[in-house]
Amino acid sequence: MRVFGMNLGIRVLLIAAAVGLAGAGMARGAGPAAGGVIHVATNAEPGTLDWTASTATATRLVAWHVYETLFALDRNYDVKPLLAEGYSVSADGLHYTIRLRRGVAFHTGQPMTADDVVASLERWGELSGGGRETFTFIKHVTKVDPATIEITLNRVFAPLIDNLGDPKQAAIIMPQSLARAAGAQPARDYIGTGPYAFQKWEQGRQIVLARNPHYAARAEDWGGLTGRKVAYADEIDFLPVRDDQVRFAGVSTGEYDLALELAPDLYPQIKGNPHLTADIVKVFTWRGVVFNKARPPFNDARMRRAVLYAIKPGDLMAAVGPKEFWSLDPALFFPQQDALYTTVGKDVYNHQNLEKARALMKEAGYAGRTIALLATKDYAWNYNLSQVLVPQLQAAGFAVDEQVYDWPTLLSRRTKKDLWDIFLTGFSPSFDPTAVIFFARTWPGFYESAAMDDLLSRWGQTSPRDAAGRKALIEQIQATFYTDVPVAKIGNEYGLEVYNDHLRGYTSYFDVRFWNVWVTR
Numbered sequence: 001m002r003v004f005g006m007n008l009g010i011r012v013l014l015i016a017a018a019v020g021l022a023g024a025g026m027a028r029g030a031g032p033a034a035g036g037v038i039h040v041a042t043n044a045e046p047g048t049l050d051w052t053a054s055t056a057t058a059t060r061l062v063a064w065h066v067y068e069t070l071f072a073l074d075r076n077y078d079v080k081p082l083l084a085e086g087y088s089v090s091a092d093g094l095h096y097t098i099r100l101r102r103g104v105a106f107h108t109g110q111p112m113t114a115d116d117v118v119a120s121l122e123r124w125g126e127l128s129g130g131g132r133e134t135f136t137f138i139k140h141v142t143k144v145d146p147a148t149i150e151i152t153l154n155r156v157f158a159p160l161i162d163n164l165g166d167p168k169q170a171a172i173i174m175p176q177s178l179a180r181a182a183g184a185q186p187a188r189d190y191i192g193t194g195p196y197a198f199q200k201w202e203q204g205r206q207i208v209l210a211r212n213p214h215y216a217a218r219a220e221d222w223g224g225l226t227g228r229k230v231a232y233a234d235e236i237d238f239l240p241v242r243d244d245q246v247r248f249a250g251v252s253t254g255e256y257d258l259a260l261e262l263a264p265d266l267y268p269q270i271k272g273n274p275h276l277t278a279d280i281v282k283v284f285t286w287r288g289v290v291f292n293k294a295r296p297p298f299n300d301a302r303m304r305r306a307v308l309y310a311i312k313p314g315d316l317m318a319a320v321g322p323k324e325f326w327s328l329d330p331a332l333f334f335p336q337q338d339a340l341y342t343t344v345g346k347d348v349y350n351h352q353n354l355e356k357a358r359a360l361m362k363e364a365g366y367a368g369r370t371i372a373l374l375a376t377k378d379y380a381w382n383y384n385l386s387q388v389l390v391p392q393l394q395a396a397g398f399a400v401d402e403q404v405y406d407w408p409t410l411l412s413r414r415t416k417k418d419l420w421d422i423f424l425t426g427f428s429p430s431f432d433p434t435a436v437i438f439f440a441r442t443w444p445g446f447y448e449s450a451a452m453d454d455l456l457s458r459w460g461q462t463s464p465r466d467a468a469g470r471k472a473l474i475e476q477i478q479a480t481f482y483t484d485v486p487v488a489k490i491g492n493e494y495g496l497e498v499y500n501d502h503l504r505g506y507t508s509y510f511d512v513r514f515w516n517v518w519v520t521r
Contacts, residue, residue, distance in 0.1 A: 039257050040239065041246075041258070042260050042261075043242060043244075051064065053169070056411060057426070061260075070098060071226075074224040075223025080227070098150070106191050121164075126183070228516070242378055254521075286493065307485075332436065333430065372419070427487075
């Protein structure tokens with residue numbers, strides 16, 4: 001059996017500051033203890049918990065406690081088995097035989113079988129942007145026996161296992177009956193194999209997960225999203241709290257154990273509290289301007305390039321927070337991803353030129369049509385960026401109508417091609433160019449490019465062992481990104497997670513995880 005990993009060489013600088021009693025608490029000898037409730041203050045409520053159906057961070061950070069995938073990222077961002085026991089590949093590279101772990105059950109106690117896996121993967125191939133792209137290489141997925149499936153390809157696709165472990169719109173495994181019933185719509189019944197089970201959702205108040213009594217953990221200490229997972233807490237409560245100051249006050253007083261997406265401006269106060277730990281997550285997200293390429297005016301690449309010349313990324317990122325929380329970088333991937341990182345495009349990125357912007361707008365025939373820009377106050381970075389972006393666009397000659405919605409409404413509106421022109425978002429790490437979500441033509445933005453499709457197809461047929469060939473393709477992919485400009489990149493933002501000394505065993509990743517974590521109250 002040949003087992004492939006990503007081998008990206010990522011060693012993330014996860015923790016930039018460790019403050020106060022977190023270390024001291026461990027020194028007191030407080031080992032893992034079962035029981036209690038972990039209270040998590042989030043900044044937004046998800047639209048769904050169906051992780052295959054949504055790219056939203058608010059969905060993922062809850063859902064990956066409930067659902068699991070055949071393969072997943074370890075602490076070093078390499079792919080390892082999770083629900084899979086292992087796999088083998090035929091000599092011609094067209095047949096993948098995947099053996100499933102035995103003894104895995106869903107939250108209902110029903111055993112997971114190959115039928116569930118086949119139905120879930122087929123649904124992923126229909127519903128997820130990355131799944132649809134992957135399934136262009138897949139001829140069919142079949143059950144071999146109750147604990148084995150086979151994926152047959154129509155042509156070689158080297159990133160197959162990596163894509164099955166990608167955490168964006170993930171290939172989650174659910175019971176066959178639920179996968180078939182949900183089809184191409186978000187699931188309404190949230191049943192998976194994860195260490196925590198969905199308990200209840202009170203809209204606008206809380207999402208509650210409870211320990212899964214049927215959970216079958218792996219033994220390996222792999223970290224990340226795979227390996228051994230222990231559900232120490234009785235419950236995890238995810239509480240949507242939109243105000244930064246309220247989240248900060250709550251984690252300071254102990255009402256919450258961890259607070260997400262605190263404004264970087266609060267960092268000095270956080271450092272001054274001996275009961276708080278602040279983690280700065282470097283491989284976190286990059287911010288960009290997404291264009292609706294399905295209607296005028298941004299169906300014209302000249303208009304998208306005009307925006308690239310209209311904006312000043314440094315001023316935009318300064319709206320996110322102090323300089324230690326962001327960097328300017330033209331790349332699709334992060335500097336820590338050696339095999340995928342390139343600075344192609346640096347001659348265009350961060351080169352504001354209003355004359356060039358206006359010339360491109362004139363060439364494209366722009367006559368002052370009002371641009372509908374979607375924004376939200378649920379994420380402070382989003383609204384703050386919009387307040388700088390709008391005057392920059394207006395200075396170049398764009399007429400802009402900023403429309404502010406709550407995050408679930410914005411997510412809904414951006415799926416409709418006739419309701420918007422621009423929105424701001426963040427892109428968490430991708431681990432393969434075929435899994436970059438905005439390359440999918442069905443993802444909001446609706447990007448279609450024969451040149452990019454050809455490059456991604458060639459990437460899929462290039463062996464991970466051909467480092468030089470892959471590097472050349474990555475450079476061509478990024479060059480095409482700057483020619484087509486499906487998204488105008490702004491800059492890399494670092495995450496700020498803050499937790500108090502009630503929470504033990506917690507380690508930072510690119511999003512929060514609460515298995516192998518316990519509370520002391």
